[in-house]
Amino acid sequence: xxEYIYTASFYVFAAMVIISALGVVRKTNIMHAALLLVLCFxxxxxLYVLLEADYLxxxxxxxxxxxxxxxxxxxxxxxxxxxxxxxxxANNRARAAALLGLLFMALLALVIFYTPWxxxxxxxxxxTVLANVLLTGYVLPFEIGAVLLLAAMIGAVLLxxxxxxx
Amino acid sequence: MIGLEHFLFVAAVLFxxxxxxxxxxxxxxxxxxxxxLMLNAVNINLIAFSRFITPESMTGxxxxxxxxxxxxxxxxxxxxxxxxxxxxxxxxxxxxxNRMRW
Amino acid sequence: MFSQYAVQHAWxxxxxxxxxFVVIGxxxxxxxxxxxGLAIGMSLASFLLALGVGYGVFAGSITVDQPWIQKxxxxxxxxxxxxxxxxxDPLTAMMLMVVSLVSLLVQIYSIGYMAGDEGFARFFAFLSxxxxxxxxxxxxxxxxxxxxxxxxxxxxxxxxxGFYFDRISAREAAKKAFMTTRIGDFGLLLGILLLxxxxxxxxxxQLAGILPLYIQGSGIGLLTVAALLIFMGPLxxxxxxxxxxxxxxxxxxxxxxxxxIHAATMVVAGVYLVARVFFLFSLLPNVMExxxxxxxxxxxFAALVAVSQTDTKRILAYSTISQLGYMMLALGVGxxxxxxxxxxxxxxxxxxxxxxxxxIMHGLHGQTDIFAMGGLRRRLPVTFAVMTIGVLAISGIPxxxxxxxxxEILAATAHVSGPLYxxxxxxxxxxxxxxxxxxxxxxxxxxxxxxxxxxxxxxMCFSMIVLSVLAVVSGAAGYMAHFGEWVRFGPALHxxxxxxxxxxxxxxxxxxxxxxxxxxxxxxVSPDQLALKLGFFYTLSYNKFFIDEFYGWLNRTFVxxxxxILYWLDxxxxxxxxxxxxxxxxxxxxxxxxxxxxQLQQYGVVxxxxxxxxxxxxxFSSPIFVAALQRGAY
Numbered sequence: 005x006x007e008y009i010y011t012a013s014f015y016v017f018a019a020m021v022i023i024s025a026l027g028v029v030r031k032t033n034i035m036h037a038a039l040l041l042v043l044c045f046x047x048x049x050x051l052y053v054l055l056e057a058d059y060l061x062x063x064x065x066x067x068x069x070x071x072x073x074x075x076x077x078x079x080x081x082x083x084x085x086x087x088x089x090x091x092x093x094a095n096n097r098a099r100a101a102a103l104l105g106l107l108f109m110a111l112l113a114l115v116i117f118y119t120p121w122x123x124x125x126x127x128x129x130x131x132t133v134l135a136n137v138l139l140t141g142y143v144l145p146f147e148i149g150a151v152l153l154l155a156a157m158i159g160a161v162l163l164x165x166x167x168x169x170x
Numbered sequence: 171m172i173g174l175e176h177f178l179f180v181a182a183v184l185f186x187x188x189x190x191x192x193x194x195x196x197x198x199x200x201x202x203x204x205x206x207l208m209l210n211a212v213n214i215n216l217i218a219f220s221r222f223i224t225p226e227s228m229t230g231x232x233x234x235x236x237x238x239x240x241x242x243x244x245x246x247x248x249x250x251x252x253x254x255x256x257x258x259x260x261x262x263x264x265x266x267x268n269r270m271r272w
Numbered sequence: 273m274f275s276q277y278a279v280q281h282a283w284x285x286x287x288x289x290x291x292x293f294v295v296i297g298x299x300x301x302x303x304x305x306x307x308x309g310l311a312i313g314m315s316l317a318s319f320l321l322a323l324g325v326g327y328g329v330f331a332g333s334i335t336v337d338q339p340w341i342q343k344x345x346x347x348x349x350x351x352x353x354x355x356x357x358x359x360x361d362p363l364t365a366m367m368l369m370v371v372s373l374v375s376l377l378v379q380i381y382s383i384g385y386m387a388g389d390e391g392f393a394r395f396f397a398f399l400s401x402x403x404x405x406x407x408x409x410x411x412x413x414x415x416x417x418x419x420x421x422x423x424x425x426x427x428x429x430x431x432x433x434g435f436y437f438d439r440i441s442a443r444e445a446a447k448k449a450f451m452t453t454r455i456g457d458f459g460l461l462l463g464i465l466l467l468x469x470x471x472x473x474x475x476x477x478q479l480a481g482i483l484p485l486y487i488q489g490s491g492i493g494l495l496t497v498a499a500l501l502i503f504m505g506p507l508x509x510x511x512x513x514x515x516x517x518x519x520x521x522x523x524x525x526x527x528x529x530x531x532x533i534h535a536a537t538m539v540v541a542g543v544y545l546v547a548r549v550f551f552l553f554s555l556l557p558n559v560m561e562x563x564x565x566x567x568x569x570x571x572x573f574a575a576l577v578a579v580s581q582t583d584t585k586r587i588l589a590y591s592t593i594s595q596l597g598y599m600m601l602a603l604g605v606g607x608x609x610x611x612x613x614x615x616x617x618x619x620x621x622x623x624x625x626x627x628x629x630x631x632i633m634h635g636l637h638g639q640t641d642i643f644a645m646g647g648l649r650r651r652l653p654v655t656f657a658v659m660t661i662g663v664l665a666i667s668g669i670p671x672x673x674x675x676x677x678x679x680e681i682l683a684a685t686a687h688v689s690g691p692l693y694x695x696x697x698x699x700x701x702x703x704x705x706x707x708x709x710x711x712x713x714x715x716x717x718x719x720x721x722x723x724x725x726x727x728x729x730x731x732m733c734f735s736m737i738v739l740s741v742l743a744v745v746s747g748a749a750g751y752m753a754h755f756g757e758w759v760r761f762g763p764a765l766h767x768x769x770x771x772x773x774x775x776x777x778x779x780x781x782x783x784x785x786x787x788x789x790x791x792x793x794x795x796x797v798s799p800d801q802l803a804l805k806l807g808f809f810y811t812l813s814y815n816k817f818f819i820d821e822f823y824g825w826l827n828r829t830f831v832x833x834x835x836x837i838l839y840w841l842d843x844x845x846x847x848x849x850x851x852x853x854x855x856x857x858x859x860x861x862x863x864x865x866x867x868x869x870x871q872l873q874q875y876g877v878v879x880x881x882x883x884x885x886x887x888x889x890x891x892f893s894s895p896i897f898v899a900a901l902q903r904g905a906y
Contacts, residue, residue, distance in 0.1 A: 021180060055220075057221070068238070121175070121222065128228075
């Protein structure tokens with residue numbers, strides 16, 4: 005039975021992700037697009053759960069669904085000018101981009117479905133293994149990631165504030 | 171029943187949708203939102219591979235953590251830029267940001 | 273003894289005048305007297321050495337069949353071996369003596385003639401250089417050495433014709449001389465190169481041995497081409513028709529130059545070349561015939577022009593052309609002896625005539641129109657005597673020199689061809705006529721008002737007298753010393769005087785002189801009336817048959833025409849190509865820059881298309897996928 009639940013949940017989350025993504029790119033009302041983006045993130049988080057990456061699912065919800073979404077809405081609020089319905093129009097490359105997308109899609113599908121994947125029979129590890137790896141094997145990128153965040157913070161503040169004022 | 175290909179396919183579709191958004195939307199914030207979609211697709215890919223091909227070493231998940239980190243940082247800086255542009259040019263229309271042309 | 277020394281050191285003969293040239297040129301430009309002294313000293317030394325060589329040759333065992341040769345290697349590159357050296361045989365010895373003697377006498381004459389001229393030292397420098405070049409040419413052992421000195425001689429001619437360089441006519445004449453002879457030189461060079469390529473050598477002695485065998489093997493075609501090319505040199509240098517046009521204009525140079533270069537020595541370089549290379553020409557009867565006809569035609573043609581000219585030096589110039597024609601004719605009919613004999617006697621009497629003309633000009637302050645002169649025999653007795661001897665010599669009156677040499681030529685021609693003999697005799701008649709005309713108009717009759725001529729100075733007289741003495745005796749002397757045994761090609765011809773030909777030619781000469789006397793001496797018949805009657809022919813003759821005008825037309829039409837075409841091609845074609853290339857690059861840049869729209873999403877589309885294509889390429893070249901596709905759907 006868990007098999008069926010698993011399958012059903014997969015399709016539900018998959019549908020959530022894809023449909024909300026389509027909404028993000030197609031809606032001309034940017035507020036709606038932002039909210040649909042949040043929905044997409046939630047869906048992705050669900051997919052992570054199905055992939056037994058529980059820690060990451062949580063992180064996804066916190067960071068993306070929380071911080072990223074808020075920041076995007078902040079930016080929308082501070083920059084919109086016209087009527088809300090016209091804030092996110094499409095340019096005249098829509099057809100070319102769609103074609104491009106479909107071609108790439110076909111290519112990816114080809115690769116995905118024709119590669120003979122070798123599934124590994126092992127069981128996924130516990131979270132402690134992740135923590136271990138992160139703080140021993142990959143400690144350098146970890147620390148640098150911290151520095152990166154600091155830099156991004158400073159940079160964002162500086163940029164938003166402006167240098168030549170006063 | 172649900173195998174690796176399913177997850178990869180979902181990720182691929184998500185990626186292509188994000189790509190479409192990046193190339194098509196006129197609002198710079200919308201472009202950034204589409205880029206987030208692409209990054210999420212990549213994350214799904216990584217975690218799927220980690221789960222099905224190398225489950226014991228969790229390499230994909232580690233990578234995904236870093237991706238999230240970087241995506242967040244990049245988004246912050248990108249939106250700061252949007253503020254700047256709005257402040258200077260009074261527009262966030264990508265079509266009108268074409269000064270670096272011939 | 274001295275002649276042994278002279279023969280061994282024959283290379284000094286050209287070297288000494290060359291040293292004079294260098295010294296005068298570098299150091300003595302402002303010192304006329306030392307310059308003249310050095311030049312004459314060196315010329316005298318050369319002449320004495322030449323006499324030594326002459327004695328050594330004629331007393332010793334050096335003959336045309338056994339020449340005395342001394343060589344040093346000069347060029348040895350990549351299979352080409354050329355030497356420089358000395359080639360002595362009776363022909364060379366005769367030329368050395370004649371050239372050095374006339375050169376010496378002309379230099380002595382120039383002390384008087386060029387006195388007071390600003391370029392006095394320069395003149396002697398050039399004369400010395402010329403002497404060195406001509407003497408070097410004469411002793412050449414191979415074509416290359418000959419060509420080197422040939423060009424040097426041409427250079428000296430240019431320098432000396434244009435000596436009065438502040439006169440436009442002199443400059444133009446110098447250029448004309450150089451360019452006309454250049455045409456001939458080009459043919460000569462091609463011929464030499466042809467011989468080098470085919471035979472691997474340009475040495476006279478070696479070629480003389482190789483050629484007869486070659487003809488047996490491969491026939492005469494190639495050699496005919498080479499011979500005709502080589503003959504182009506003498507054609508221009510020795511004033512044969514149609515490249516004779518430079519010689520009359522060369523009279524722009526000072527008279528000593530005309531005497532030395534354009535009468536006695538340089539112009540005969542071409543004749544000498546044919547004689548020296550006779551081993552080639554004598555094997556080719558067709559070429560010989562061409563040479564003979566060209567010679568005869570030139571002789572006749574020039575004589576026809578000379579009869580109507582009024583400028584002293586022009587008359588003498590055309591006379592020189594005519595006599596050179598005689599020499600070529602003699603070579604063409606096979607008689608090296610007759611040609612060289614006439615070369616020798618002509619050098620003496622023509623130089624005498626030119627120096628006499630110079631004396632007249634010097635005395636009348638530059639006057640050359642014979643109709644502005646008259647009755648000069650009373651005022652210029654020495655000059656008159658010299659000119660009379662010269663005229664008699666050139667007309668072929670016995671026992672003067674010209675009689676013997678001209679007679680040899682006529683005899684040789686009569687043996688070979690009737691028409692040629694006829695032309696030669698006609699020329700002799702005309703020669704006597706126009707020379708007599710010159711003499712009678714200038715020296716007889718009434719003196720013109722305003723002419724106050726003074727006789728020439730001692731230096732000038734000395735040379736003139738020596739030359740006129742030679743003009744008297746050299747013919748008989750040569751005949752009696754059996755010139756034909758020494759200077760010859762092939763077996764010696766024992767030509768005794770053919771009384772028939774001799775008397776007929778003498779008769780013709782006397783006839784010519786008599787006609788001149790009647791028209792110009794006694795004025796029994798009016799020459800002007802005669803000119804009117806002959807109308808058209810007179811015009812042709814006076815205008816030199818319009819050859820110069822024809823060449824000018826050719827030049828304007830073809831040379832300038834070609835130039836204009838090529839200029840157009842350059843401007844439109846080449847420049848157009850280059851400019852067009854530059855324009856198209858700029859234009860392309862202009863168009864291509866529109867790709868930079870500044871719109872990032874545009875760039876994104878392009879970039880992503882590229883990425884996709886690369887990805888597709890990678891995927892489809894991967895063996896897994898090729899195999900998978902073949903297996904069918906998963």
